[in-house]
Amino acid sequence: MTDATADALRDLPARPAPTVRVRGYWGSVWNRLRYDYVTLFCLALILVIIGLAIFAPWVAPMDPYKSSMAHRLKPIGYRNYLLGTDEQGRDMLSRLLYGGRVSLTMGILPVGLATIIGGLFGVVAGYFGGAVNMVIMRTMDIFFAFPSVLLAVAISGSLGGGITNQLLTLTVVLIPPLCRVAETATSQVRNMDFVDAARSTGASTASILFTHVLINVMSPVLVYASTLVSVSIILASGLSFLGLGVSPPTADWGLMLSTLRQSIYVQPLVSAIPGIAILITSIAFNLVSDGLRQAMDVRA
Amino acid sequence: MNDMTAPDFTLATPQTEPFVRVEDLRVKFVSRDATVRAVNGISFDLERGKVLCVIGESGSGKSVMMRSLLRLHPKNRTVIEGTMRVGDHDIAGVSDRAMIDLRGSLISMVFQEPMTALDPLYTVGDQIAETVRRHEGVSKEAAWARALELLDLVRVPSPERRLKAYPHELSGGLRQRVVIAMALSCRPSLLLADEPTTALDASVQIQILVLLRKIQREMGMSMIFVTHDLGVAAQIADQVAVMYAGRIIEYGEARDVLLSPQHPYTQAMLASTAKDQDRDVPLEAIAGNPPDLRALPDGCSFAPRCKYAGPDCTLTMPPPITDAWGHMARCFKVGIGPAGKLRFDAKIAEPV
Numbered sequence: 001m002t003d004a005t006a007d008a009l010r011d012l013p014a015r016p017a018p019t020v021r022v023r024g025y026w027g028s029v030w031n032r033l034r035y036d037y038v039t040l041f042c043l044a045l046i047l048v049i050i051g052l053a054i055f056a057p058w059v060a061p062m063d064p065y066k067s068s069m070a071h072r073l074k075p076i077g078y079r080n081y082l083l084g085t086d087e088q089g090r091d092m093l094s095r096l097l098y099g100g101r102v103s104l105t106m107g108i109l110p111v112g113l114a115t116i117i118g119g120l121f122g123v124v125a126g127y128f129g130g131a132v133n134m135v136i137m138r139t140m141d142i143f144f145a146f147p148s149v150l151l152a153v154a155i156s157g158s159l160g161g162g163i164t165n166q167l168l169t170l171t172v173v174l175i176p177p178l179c180r181v182a183e184t185a186t187s188q189v190r191n192m193d194f195v196d197a198a199r200s201t202g203a204s205t206a207s208i209l210f211t212h213v214l215i216n217v218m219s220p221v222l223v224y225a226s227t228l229v230s231v232s233i234i235l236a237s238g239l240s241f242l243g244l245g246v247s248p249p250t251a252d253w254g255l256m257l258s259t260l261r262q263s264i265y266v267q268p269l270v271s272a273i274p275g276i277a278i279l280i281t282s283i284a285f286n287l288v289s290d291g292l293r294q295a296m297d298v299r300a
Numbered sequence: 301m302n303d304m305t306a307p308d309f310t311l312a313t314p315q316t317e318p319f320v321r322v323e324d325l326r327v328k329f330v331s332r333d334a335t336v337r338a339v340n341g342i343s344f345d346l347e348r349g350k351v352l353c354v355i356g357e358s359g360s361g362k363s364v365m366m367r368s369l370l371r372l373h374p375k376n377r378t379v380i381e382g383t384m385r386v387g388d389h390d391i392a393g394v395s396d397r398a399m400i401d402l403r404g405s406l407i408s409m410v411f412q413e414p415m416t417a418l419d420p421l422y423t424v425g426d427q428i429a430e431t432v433r434r435h436e437g438v439s440k441e442a443a444w445a446r447a448l449e450l451l452d453l454v455r456v457p458s459p460e461r462r463l464k465a466y467p468h469e470l471s472g473g474l475r476q477r478v479v480i481a482m483a484l485s486c487r488p489s490l491l492l493a494d495e496p497t498t499a500l501d502a503s504v505q506i507q508i509l510v511l512l513r514k515i516q517r518e519m520g521m522s523m524i525f526v527t528h529d530l531g532v533a534a535q536i537a538d539q540v541a542v543m544y545a546g547r548i549i550e551y552g553e554a555r556d557v558l559l560s561p562q563h564p565y566t567q568a569m570l571a572s573t574a575k576d577q578d579r580d581v582p583l584e585a586i587a588g589n590p591p592d593l594r595a596l597p598d599g600c601s602f603a604p605r606c607k608y609a610g611p612d613c614t615l616t617m618p619p620p621i622t623d624a625w626g627h628m629a630r631c632f633k634v635g636i637g638p639a640g641k642l643r644f645d646a647k648i649a650e651p652v
Contacts, residue, residue, distance in 0.1 A: 130376060193416040200370050200411075200492075201431045201482060202404035211430065215421050 032295040039291025042284040049281055053100030060094035064251045073267045084270040086256065087263050092273055099251035099274065102163065106236035106245075106252075107229045107281070110170035115225040118175040122182025123217055127190050127209060137183060140176040148173050152235055156244040166245045170232050181224045185217040219296035226289030230282030237278065253278050318345035319522050320490060325382035327361070327368050327546075334594040338364040340546040341382070346539070348489070351516060351523045353537035353554065355530065355569075359590055361546035362526040366492045369524070370407055371399050386490055405435055408488035410512075412495040414475035418467035424451075424478050425463030428485055435486040450481040455511060473504035477511070484515065491516065493525045497532060509535055530573050534558055542566050545591050545601035547617075552627030552642075562644040563629040565602045600631070608633055608646045 033039060052059055061080065068089035076084045083092035125136040143151065152173045159165040189195065190213065198208050237254020239245035246252045248259070253274040260271040327339035339361045346352045354362045367373055368380055369391060384391035386407055394402065411417040419427060428450055429443035438446070444463065451459035454477040467475055476496060483491060493512060497505040513536050516523045527533055533540055537554040542565065550563040561567045571584045588605035591597055597604065603613040613632060621635070622628040623642045637643030 192419075193411045193413055194419040196372055197409070197411055197417045197479070197482065198419075198431075199372055200403055200407075200409040201486065202400055202402070202434055203431075204400050207434070212419050216419070 029295045033291065036291045036295065039288055039295070042287040042291070045284045046281070046288065049100060049284070050104060052097055053104050056094075056097040056101055060091075060097045062091040062094045064090060064094040064098040065249060066090060073263055073270065075267060076269055083273055084267065086260055086270070092270060095251040095256060096253075096273060096277055099253045099256055100277070102246055102250060103233055103236065103253040103278070104281070105163075106166065106170060107233035107285075110167055110174055111225050111228050111232050113167075113171045114174035114178050114228075115221060117171070118178030119182045119217070119221050121175070122179040122184075122221075123186045123209065123213060125179070126183040126186025126217075127213060129187070129190075133183070136179070140179050143172070143176040144180075148231075149235065149238060152239055153242065153244060156239055161244055161247060163246055166236060166239055169239070170235060173235065174228055174232060177228070178221060178225060182217055182221050185220045186213055189213050189216045219293065223289045223293040223296070226285055226292065229285040230278075233278055233281060319348040319387060320344075320346035320524075321383070321385045322365075322369075323383045325365065325368065325384060326380070327364050327373070328379045329373075329377055330379060331377060336593045337596055338546050338593055339368065340596070342543075342546070342548055344539075344541055344548060344551060346490075346522050346524065348522055349517075349520045350538040351513070351525055351536055352539045352541060353533040354524060354526045354541050354543055355528060355533050356543035357528060357590060359593065360543040361593075362543055363494050364546075365543075366409065366494050366524065366526055369490075369492060370403055370409055372409075404431065404488065405486045406488060407490045407492065408483040408486065409492040409494060410476075410480050410483045410496045413499050414472055414479050415467075415499070417479045418475060418482075420467055423464050423466055424470070428463075428478070428482050431482055431485045446485070447481075450485055451478070453484065453515065454478070454481045456481075472500050473507065476500060476504075476508055480508075480512065480515075484519070487519065489521060491521050491523045493523060495526050495528070497529070498527070505532075506535075512536070530558065530570065542569070545596060546593065547601065547630065548628075549602065549631070550627075550629045553625065556625060556627045556642075560641075562627070562634045562642045563602075563631050564606050564608050564633070564644070566629075567644070 061082070068085070071078075071081070071085050071089040073087055074081055074085045074089075076082070078084055081091050081093070083096065086092055086095065121136050121140075125133040146154070152169050155169040155172055156165060159168065195208055195212055198212055203211070233253070236245055237252070237257060240252050240254040241258035246255060248255065256274040257271075257278075260267075260274065264271045322345075323343045325339055325342040326337075329336040329338060342361075342365055344352065354365070356362050364373075369384060369386070371380075371391065373380070380392060382392065386402075389398075389402060389406060391399075391402070391407075418424070422430070425444055425447050428447035429440065432438065432443040432446045433440070436443075436446075447463060448459050451462055456462050456474060456477050462470065462474070462478075467478070470478065476499075480496070491512075496512065497508050500508060509532060512523070512525075515521075525532075525536055534554065540550075540552065540554045540557040541548045542550040542557065542561075542563065544565050550557055550561065550566045557566065558570070561570055565586075568584070568586045572586060574583060586605055591601050591604065597614060599612075599614040599616050600606070600609070600618055603609040606613065610632075618630045618632045620628050620630050621642065623636055624640055627642045629642055629644075631644070633646055633648045634642055634644050635648055637645075
C-alpha cells in the first residue's frame with residue numbers, strides 16, 4: 001500500500017473497538033459440549049471412577065488383600081460386604097476400588113503416550129511425505145502385521161511381567177493405529193488450499209504444523225484415542241489373565257475376572273462384577289469420545 | 301474506507317527497472333516415471349500498479365508459474381530455472397528463511413477455491429488476525445481491529461458479525477472476499493490471483509472482479525491475474541499474456557492482444573468465444589488437444605493443431621517477434637506489417 005493510502009487509512013475516524021469476544025477453538029468446543037447431556041454424564045462418570053480409584057485407600061471399607069476362609073464367595077449384600085466376597089473371602093468392593101487404580105492406569109497412560117508418540121510420527125510422516133513417510137509408515141506396518149493381542153503377548157513375554165513392562169507393551173501396541181490415523185488425516189489436510197494459503201502469507205513450516213495441521217488432525221486422533229482406552233483396558237486384562245501383566249495378589253479388574261472365572265457357577269453375579277466395571281468404563285469412554293467428535297466439528 | 305482518495309502513487313515517476321521481471325523461467329516436475337515440463341521459458345515484465353492477465357487453457361502452466369513466484373512448489377520434486385525479480389528481491393535466489401518473510405508482505409496470493417482456502421476450524425477473524433500478527437507482531441486486539449478494517453475494505457456487509465463466523469457459515473462470494481482480505485492483510489506489492497472468480501456464480505464473479513480492480517488501483521499494487529475467461533481479461537487487464545504449453549505465445553497491451561490477435565492460437569481462442577452470433581451457428585472450437593507436457597514436440601507446440609502450420613513449423617520453436625508497441629508473438633507466420641505493427645500473414649514461409 002502506498003503512503004497516501006496508508007495516510008488515508010490513518011485519517012479515518014476511529015472506529016469503536018470491535019466488541020467481539022474472542023472465544024477460540026476450545027471455547028467453542030466447550031460451548032457445544034455444554035448442552036450434550038449424555039456426554040456430560042459420561043464425563044462425570046469417568047471422573048467419579050477415576051476419583052474413586054485415586055482415593056481408594058480412604059474410600060475402601062476394608063483391606064483388599066485380607067482374605068478370610070470363612071467368608072469365601074458370599075453374595076452381594078452379605079453383612080458388611082456390599083458387593084460380596086471373592087474366592088479367597090476378600091471384600092469385592094474394596095478390591096474393585098483398588099483394582100481400578102491399576103486398570104485405569106493401564107487404560108489411560110498407554111493411550112496417552114501412544115497418542116503423543118504415534119500422533120507425532122503420523123503428522124511428520126503425513127506432512128513431509130516421500131522417504132520420511134516411507135520409513136515411518138513401513139515400520140508401523142511391520143507392527144500392524146501382527147494381531148494386537150499376539151503382539152502384546154510377544155512383547156510382554158520377552159520383557160517379562162510387571163506393571164512397567166505392561167505399560168510399555170500396551171504403548172507399543174497402540175502406537176501403529178494412532179500413527180496411521182494421524183498420517184491419513186495429515187496428508188488430507190496437507191493438500192488443502194488453506195495450507196498453501198497460509199504459506200503464501202508467510203507462515204513457516206512449524207507454524208503451519210502447529211496452527212493448521214495439528215488442530216485439524218487432532219479431532220480424529222483424539223476421538224480414535226478415546227475409543228482405544230477401553231481396548232487398552234481389555235488388552236491389559238487379557239495380559240493379566242494370561243499371567244503376563246500384574247501378578248495375582250494385586251487387585252486388577254482383568255485379573256479379578258480371570259480368577260473369579262472358576263466360581264461363575266457358585267456366585268455368577270459376584271464373578272461378573274469386574275466385567276461390569278470394565279464394561280461401564282469402556283462405554284463411558286466411547287460415549288465421551290463420540291460426544292467429543294461432534295463437539296469438535298465446527299460445522300455441527 | 302469508502303472515502304479513500306485516489307492516492308498519487310509512485311507510478312508517475314518513471315522507472316528504469318520494471319517492478320516484476322521474469323526471465324526465461326523454466327519449471328519442471330521430476331518424478332521417477334516422468335519429467336513434466338510445465339513452464340518452458342517464460343519472460344515478462346510488469347510495472348508497478350499494472351495488471352497482467354495470463355490466459356490459457358487448463359494445463360498451460362499458468363498456475364505453475366504463479367506458484368513459482370511464491371516458491372510454493374515442493375522443493376524436492378521441482379526444478380526451477382531462470383530469474384524472477386520482484387522489486388529488489390531475487391525470488392529464485394533468496395534463502396528459504398527470507399522467502400517466508402517475503403510471502404504475504406511482498407507477494408501474496410488469492411486462491412481459486414474459496415471453499416478450501418480457509419481453515420474450517422478457525423473463525424474468519426482468527427485467520428485474518430493470525431496473518432496480521434505473523435507479519436506485524438501487534439497485539440491480538442490490534443490484529444482483530446485490523447481484520448475488521450480489512451473485511452470493510454473488501455466490502456463484507458456487517459463485518460463485526462462475520463469476524464466471528466466460521467468459513468462454512470459464509471457464502472462462496474463472501475468467502476472469496478475473506479480470502480482476498482487475508483491476501484491483502486500485509487499490504488503486498490504484488491498480488492497473484494489464481495482464477496479467483498472461476499468457482500463463483502456469474503453474478504458474484506463480476507462483483508469480485510470489480511472489487512479486485514478497485515483495491516488494486518487504490519493500493520497501487522501490481523497484479524498477475526490468471527484466468528481462462530477472455531471477458532474477465534478484457535475487464536481487468538493492462539497487459540495480456542497468452543500461454544500455451546508452458547510458453548507465452550502472445551503478449552502485449554490488452555487492447556492489442558484482445559482486439560487484434562496475431563498468433564493463430566489467440567485468434568482461434570477468440571473466435572471460439574460466444575459473442576452475439578446467431579443461435580444456430582455452432583461455436584468454432586480448436587480441434588485437437590494440448591500437447592502432453594511429459595513429451596513436448598520439437599518446434600511450435602501449437603503446430604499440431606494449427607490450420608496454418610507448414611511442414612517446418614514442427615522443426616524449431618519460433619522466436620518471439622516484438623513490434624514497437626511491445627506486442628509480441630511467437631509464430632513464423634507473424635511479421636512486422638506496413639504500419640510497424642505485428643501482422644499475421646499465412647503466406648509468410650517458415651524458415652527451414
